[in-house]
Amino acid sequence: MKKQKHVVVYGYYEEDVNKLKGFLDNKLEIILEIISASGKENIKIADVLESNEGSFFEDKEDKVLMFLDFLDEEIRYILHNFSDINIPKPLFCVLTEHNIEWTFDKLILDLIEERKHFEEKRKAERSC
Numbered sequence: 097m098k099k100q101k102h103v104v105v106y107g108y109y110e111e112d113v114n115k116l117k118g119f120l121d122n123k124l125e126i127i128l129e130i131i132s133a134s135g136k137e138n139i140k141i142a143d144v145l146e147s148n149e150g151s152f153f154e155d156k157e158d159k160v161l162m163f164l165d166f167l168d169e170e171i172r173y174i175l176h177n178f179s180d181i182n183i184p185k186p187l188f189c190v191l192t193e194h195n196i197e198w199t200f201d202k203l204i205l206d207l208i209e210e211r212k213h214f215e216e217k218r219k220a221e222r223s224c
Contacts, residue, residue, distance in 0.1 A: 101126045102164040104144065104191075106133040106200065107156030112183040116161075119181045124170055133160070137201040141191070144200060158204050159186035166190070187211060 101120070105113050113130055120128045133144050134154045145164075163171055171190070178185060187207040189195070195203055 098125055098127050099165075100129060101166055101170075102129045102131055102145075104131045104133050104141075104162035104164065105153070105160070106162075106204070107159035107186065108134075108153055108183065109155050110153040113153055115181055115183050120174070123177070124173065126170075133162075133200045137204075138199055140197060140199055141203060142196045145191075145196075158208065159184055160200075160204060160207065161186045161188055162203075163188070163190050 101124075103116070103120075105116070108116075113132075117128045117130060120126060129148075131145060131148055132152050133139075133141075134152050134156070136144050136147075141162075163174075166174075171188075175188065187204070189203070189207055195206070198206070
């Protein structure tokens, strides 16, 4: 029996979201529920999840996928095979007890800062 999973998406066109949904439904044998955070940048993540609306999609420079209800091995599979979906790579995250109280804007800024930190660390390791 297929299990239901949820993904919060931000910054993608609906066509790209449909590609993501099709890939995950088939490869992970799940039923994927999409929650759109587009247009909800100033709303707390808890409220975005509670509204559970997924009908408004828009392209943004910074794209985010937040995984809910996923097992670690499912997330690893997605990260490893993401290029097969043929959509722009996002900032990946999971819901935590801390970020659930943040606005989506704060989450995006935190993820960008985190990515910057890891890119600088990787660059420094290569130069050694």
